[in-house]
Amino acid sequence: MNTLPFFTPQTLYRLKKIVQWNPNRPLARRANAILLWAQGKPKAEIARLLQAARSSVNRWIKWYLADDLDGLQADMPGKKVRFPPTFIGELLKLLISFRPQNFGYQRSRWSSELLSIVIREALNIVVHSSTIRRWLPKHGIVWRRAAPTLQIKDPDKETKLAAIKQALAACDAENPVFYEDEVDIHLNPKIGADWGLRGQQRKVVTPGQNKKHFLAGALHSSSGQVTYVGSTSKNTVLFIDLLRALRRRYRSAKTITLIVDNYIIHKSKIAEKWLKNNPKFKLLFLPVYSPWHNKIELLWHSLHETITRNHTCRSMDELMERVEHFMDTVSPFPGGGHGSKRV
Template sequence: MNRISLINRPERRRLEKIVQRSKDKRFSRRANAVLLVHRGHSRKRAAMLLSAARSSVNRWCKWYEESGIEGLKDVEQGKPAYLPGDAIVQMLFLLVSWSPQDLGYQRSRWSTELLAKVIHESTGICVHSSTLRRWMPELGIVWRRAAPTLRIRDPYKEEKLAVINAALKKCDADNPVFYEDEVDIHLNPKIGADWGLRGKQRLVPTPGQNEKYYLAGALHAGTGKVLYVGRHSKCSDLFIRLMEHLRKTYRKAKTITLIVDNYIIHKSKKTQAWLKQNPKFIVLFQPVYSPWVNKIEKLWHALHETVTRNHKCTEMWELLQRVRRFMETASPFPGNQHGLARV
C-alpha cells in the first residue's frame, strides 16, 4: 500500500514540529518523508524530493506504522551509560553534604581524587577520579560556587515578617506602606559585563578621585510610585529629609508605614526624636540579614545596571543628572521600561 494509514491532527502537528524544530536532521528527514506520503505523494516522489532512496522511504514508513514517532528515532549506538552502584551513590551524596575538614582532611573543598580515596577507604571499592567526574553530573552533583551566609539568625524573624505582611494587607490611600532604603552613588564606575567583540575587552575610563552621593528612596508597596531625596552624607538627616518629603506628599494619610533595614540612621536618637513629634509615621524593621524582604533593593539594582555600571561621566553633577532621569522614568516600578528610555 503506497499511502500511510490515517494520521490524526495532533499526531500530524507533532510531525510538523519535528520537521521544523528538531536539531536531529536524520529524525527530521524521516518525519518529513512520513508527512509527504501521508499528504498523497507517492513514495517514489517523496524519495526524489528528499534525495533519498525509495527503499529508505519504504523503511521509514514501515517503522512509523509499527512504532509511531518513536520508531523514526535513531537507535542509540554503543553500550548504555553505566552508573555506579547504590553503595557508591549513597556514599557520594553523604560525602558532599559534609566538608573534607569535617572528616579530618586538610582540604576545605572536595576534589574527585579525595572523594575516590574516601570511597575506597570506606567501602573497599576502587574507582578512578575521572570516572567520578563523569558520573557525578549524571547524579545531579555539580561543581558550583558557594554562597556566603552568616551564622547569626534573627530570633524574632517570624514575628517581624508577620507584622510586615499585616501592614502590607492594609495598604491603601489612607494608610500607605513604603519600602525604604538608601543607595550609594560613586563617581568611579561599577564595572560590569557588556556585549563586545571576542578577544577585545571593553575599557572603561575612571576619573581616579572618587566622589560619593547618597539617595534615600521610598517605593510605594501598592502603586509602585518612587519618591527620593539626596545628600552628600549618609546620616540621620538624609532619612529625616525623606520622611518630611513623604509627609508633605501624603498630607491626608492617617498613617505612613516604612519598611526599613537595621541601619543605624533608622534608629538613631535624632530619628527617634523626630518620630515622636510625628506619630503618624510607623517604622517596621525587617529581619536581620534579610535584604530580599525590602523590594526597593530591586530598584537600586536596576539603577546600577542602567546608569552607574560602566558609565563614562567625569563629573558627579553629570552622573547625578542621569541618576535623576532614571528615578523619573523608573516610577512606577517595576514595569515602566526604564532600561529603554532616552536621556
C-alpha cells in the same frame, strides 16, 4: 539429531533486532547463531560462518533452550563495574554537603581532583578528575557562587513579619505603606559580566579616585511609585529628608508606614525625636539580616544593573545625572520597562 524448537515470529523478530542494533556485539553474535540454527543450518556450518568453536555454538544453544533470549545474555567483556554511576552520583551529592576540611584537607572548597581522591580512598576505585567533572552536572551538581549569611536569628522574627503583613493588607490611599532603604553610588564602577568576543575581555576604565553619593528611597508597596532624596553623607539627616519628602507628597495620608531595616540611622535619637514630633509616621523594622523581605532591594539591584555597572562616567556629576534620570522614570516599579528606556 536434535529436534529444532518452535520459533514464533515475534522471537525471530527480536533475534534479528538484537543482531542489527544491539551494541553488545557478543550478544549479537550469539543471537545470530540461534537465527542460523532456526533456519536449519548444521552446528558445524554455524561455527564456520561465525568464526566460532563448535563447542561455543553448542553452549549458546544450550543457554537458549534453558532460558530463551534471557539465556543469551552474558557479561560484557572486561572488568566488571563494582559501583554503578548512580551510586557514585549519590556519593558525590553526599560529599558536597560537607567541606574538604571535614575530611582533613586544607582546601575550603571542593575540586574535581579532590573529589576523585576521596572517592578512591572511600571505595578503592580510580576515577579520573575529568570523569568526575563530566559526572557532576549530570547529577545536578553545578559550580555556583556562594551566598554570605549569618547564623544570627531574630527571636521576634515571626512577630515582625506578621506586623508587616498586617500593614501591607491595610494599605490604601489614606494609609500608604512603603519599603525604605539606602543605597551607595560609587564613582568607581561596579564590574559585571557583558557580551563580548571569545577571548577578548571588555575593559572598563575607572576614574581611580573613588567618590561616593547616597540615596534614600521609598517604594510604595501598592502603586510602585518611587520617592527618593540624595546626599553626600549617609546619616540620619538623609533619612529625615526622605520622611519630609514623603510628608509633602502624601499630605492627605492619615498614617505613613515605612518598612525599614535595622540600620543605625533609623534608630538614632535624632530620628526618634523627629518621629515623636510627627506621629503620622510609623516604622516597622524587618527581622535582622533579612534583606529579601525588603522589596526596594530589587530597585537598587535594577539601578546597578542599568546604570552603575560598567559605567564610563568620568565625574560624579555625570553619573548622578544618569542615576537621577533612572530614579525619575523608573516608576511604577517593577513594570516600568527601565531596562529598555532611552535617555
